[in-house]
Amino acid sequence: MTPLTPLAPLVRLCDVGHRFGERVVLRNVNFTLEAGGCVVLTGPSGAGKSTLTRIMTGLLRPQEGLAHINVRRVGFVFQEPRLLPWRTALQNVLLPCDEQQPEARRYALEMLEAVGLSGAASLLPGELSGGMRQRVSLARALAVRPDLLILDEPFTGLDGPLREEMKALIESLVGAGQTGAGMAVVQVAHHHQDILSHAGAQFRLERGMLTAMPSMLL
Structure with a gap:
């Protein structure tokens, strides 16, 4: 990843293409994500959404085109x-952080409190419900103070009220800017009802092509 450059887009993809063997996953993809933006990525299973998000985060270099990752x-x-x-909720939140830094531990505890789990910091995952474990994973993602947050269908494994509760939690933390100004969000969604209410744009990936959807479908 390149150093963060002020005012530059966080992600800019120019004519990006990628394939696995003979199967074309992405073709001529153009996409720009500004700091603070929130976009939704939809498409059928196996369309390449995970491949695209890996390119957006700099984890995968595209075989064709240019990817400017800021x-x-x-x-x-x-x-x-x-x-x-085998790690407690707090220890799991600290996994991507420098655990030796007091500031990292303090902020991890703040994130656990933000997701309503301040009293569960010392509990192991086996002692937590499914919804609580997913909230720990959200706290872990936010604990690194990300420039870019990838939400890869985080509601899929939750049922009924838990699904709505998790969506409302993410909207309250991310949509209200409580996690820091300038953080961008890319949400991979399979169901229309899961789309975050503050999403500014929606794209559909199908047959390797990325298409901007009309705003009325948000």
Whole structure:
């Protein structure tokens, strides 16, 4: 990843293409994400959404085109919490941080409090409900103070009220700017009802092509 440059877009993809063997995943993708922006990425399973987000974060170099990545820190929230079962909630939140820094520990505790788990810092994942584990994963993503937050269908594994609760929590923390000004969000969503209310644009990836959707569909 390149050093963060003030005023430059966080992500700019120019005619990006990528394939796995003979299968073309991305073709002629053009995309720009500004600091503080919130966009939604939809498309059928296997369309290449994960490949595209990996390119956006600098984890994968595209085979064709140019990817200008102006991001220092990325936070990820996946479908599964992906917590280490032998580490406490606080220790899991601290995983991507420098645990020896008092400031990192203090901020990790603040994030646990922000997601409503201040009393669960010393509990292991096996002692937490599914919704609580997903909230720990959100706290972990925010603890790195990301420039870019990737939400990869974080509501998929939750049912009913838990799904709505997690969505409302993310909207309150991210939409209100409580996690820091300038943080951009890319949400991968499969269902219309999961789309964050403050999303500014929606894109659909299908057959390798990225298409901007009309704002009325948000």
